[in-house]
């Protein structure tokens with residue numbers, strides 16, 4: 001089932017109760033798409049790569065900048081200017097040469113998302129903007145795949161698994177209408193403590209591994225993190241899938257909606273600094 | 280105060296409220312000792328290195344093995360056989376060439392710990408055995424320095440800051456007597472999920488950064504993590520420093536105790552597999 | 559039923575910036591409030607020994623209701639909010655992108671705005687984050 | 691005071707392995723128990739209308755005490771533990787390396803074994819971890 005070397009490499013997790021050889025084989029046969037190789041994507045990618053997952057797609061069209069390095073720990077001064085997807089792929093190859101990595105240097109859009117993400121079993125949302133979060137949720141619904149979604153700003157983070165299990169809600173079940181532009185900050189504007197993205201991205205990898213191995217329960221929940229609060233973590237019991245949801249509800253035509261939606265306009269158009277950044 | 284390049288590199292965290300330029304300068308002037316460059320040490324080192332801390336000492340006498348790579352994400356197949364302290368130092372130099380790294384390939388003992396750790400402001404316990412945990416706590420008390428202590432086994436983790444603030448307890452305040460040998464498992468025996476060490480090590484880096492910047496409150500607490508439980512995190516309110524503590528209590532002669540203690544014998548002698556491992 | 563309820567209110571995800579940058583608030587609201595959610599009025603003047611009139615099955619005077627989350631929203635907007643109410647409320651509910659949590663449960667499972675507040679309840683308002 | 695207390699018990703850090711590998715347990719203990727912590731006896735036979743005899747200020751019969759954490763330890767060892775009691779208890783307390791938490795607070799702040807259990811209390815037993 002597994003090469004002898006894998007027993008040595010993954011032995012410490014294969015002796016875990018509820019994991020074992022079957023768990024390791026499931027990881028090897030699994031494929032995961034990580035959208036965004038930034039503050040959340042880097043720690044998620046590194047623990048997914050180390051765990052023995054068979055195939056990882058990393059999708060990001062940005063290039064590495066100096067201002068990323070305080071938190072995006074797969075990138076280095078040597079890869080400044082390189083597309084993040086390639087820089088991350090290089091780092092993952094060093095961690096685990098047996099891993100198959102698909103580095104996709106493309107912006108995700110209505111036009112390509114369903115096809116690109118259809119190749120993988122699970123999708124990780126490690127992005128940094130509202131339009132892509134809505135797009136990813138709609139695509140996860142169309143494809144019938146779980147979406148392990150992380151977010152972080154300032155000293156805070158959130159993690160939630162959408163479209164998972166019998167009754168799990170999608171992002172639109174929780175947030176049917178996008179927030180107004182002026183209520184949405186970015187890490188560029190509001191700041192971010194690097195280790196906070198680390199905690200959330202790391203938890204995204206952990207939840208993904210739990211889903212693949214079969215250790216994840218299906219009760220919808222949201223985990224909130226605030227690095228400055230006591231207690232720092234708070235677990236929330238979430239609503240089920242909503243029958244009236246425009247994306248995952250009864251009779252929803254999700255793929256048609258994806259094709260017809262300009263997600264940036266849906267979220268209020270590009271903010272000033274997106275135009276500057278050439279998005 | 281800071282080179283111009285640092286404003287670009289650390290800008291995203293310098294715009295955080297309560298952080299700012301003073302916070303970044305404090306990081307640059309700070310020094311941290313990380314004892315253990317394994318499952319907890321790797322993520323802690325990586326986020327400390329990226330954050331802009333001035334000097335990091337990494338202390339570990341083990342060498343990188345294939346069975347480490349599923350969780351010890353600074354080491355690679357290329358560094359198998361290399362001392363972990365050197366392998367980690369190499370990875371940190373790639374993340375942040377401005378960082379001063381002291382790689383110490385030595386086993387920590389009663390004889391060298393006080394001198395070695397006296398060079399740093401804060402100590403991280405990223406070790407994997409009871410004797411070193413008692414030794415580190417006693418040394419932190421002697422030196423009057425906070426000890427950011429992490430531990431992980433199976434699907435569980437714990438993080439606690441000892442000897443911190445006016446009334447913070449030391450490890451001996453909580454655990455005056457060492458547990459019997461047969462109650463103590465190691466990651467080799469009980470297994471460990473890599474992403475669990477990631478979460479705890481990452482949180483150790485975060486707590487260390489909070490202490491340096493001045494964002495950490497002093498109420499003694501313990502954070503428990505179980506990857507398979509809902510909710511996964513639990514925060515515990517801990518006792519204060521105990522006046523009768525053998526290490527940090529009134530009239531305790533801590534350095535004398537360190538000099539006189541054989542910590543391995545104190546914890547019940549070397550277990551069978553330590554002897555095999557040549558410790 | 560007491561004549562008032564004590565609540566713990568928390569803001570997160572940046573919403574605290576609208577409330578004097580304070581994350582935690584303690585609040586006491588009257589048990590009976592105007593049905594139109596106007597927060598300027600006092601509750602109906604109840605004699606201490608007519609307290610039983612506010613018991614669970616007792617009829618409530620026209621124009622009044624038991625204090626619920628919708629009233630709480632109005633109270634927070636009218637009395638605690640420091641700036642830009644449109645960043646907190648949109649018509650009679652929270653603006654898009656805000657999640658309301660009652661005792662660590664999504665308010666959608668508790669009846670949303672119609673949830674009747676109980677003494678000691680904790681209500682959290684959290685803005686969804688988009689950064690990464 | 692009711693004649694029994696319901697408790698939530700949790701084990702972690704590997705201790706659950708001693709308790710049929712079950713982390714969470716629900717437990718009901720009598721409000722009054724033998725002072726010597728023997729768990730074989732029944733509580734004193736109280737007539738329903740002498741219930742007031744167990745009220746907080748009422749005198750307690752010789753040889754009995756209000757149920758406390760020390761009694762809980764004995765009960766867990768005698769009735770729930772599946773193997774190797776020395777890995778759970780050492781003399782009259784928990785063995786070294788176990789932390790006891792009462793409602794998310796270190797038991798040392800609550801009186802340790804002498805803490806009198808209240809209905810609804812949650813008691814967690816956690817073994818300290820050493821791995822890394």
Ligand SMILES: [Zn+2]
Pocket residue numbers: 169170171172173174241242245246247248249
């Ligand atoms: Zn939906």
Ligand SMILES: [Zn+2]
Pocket residue numbers: 448449450451452453520521524525526527528
């Ligand atoms: Zn002490």
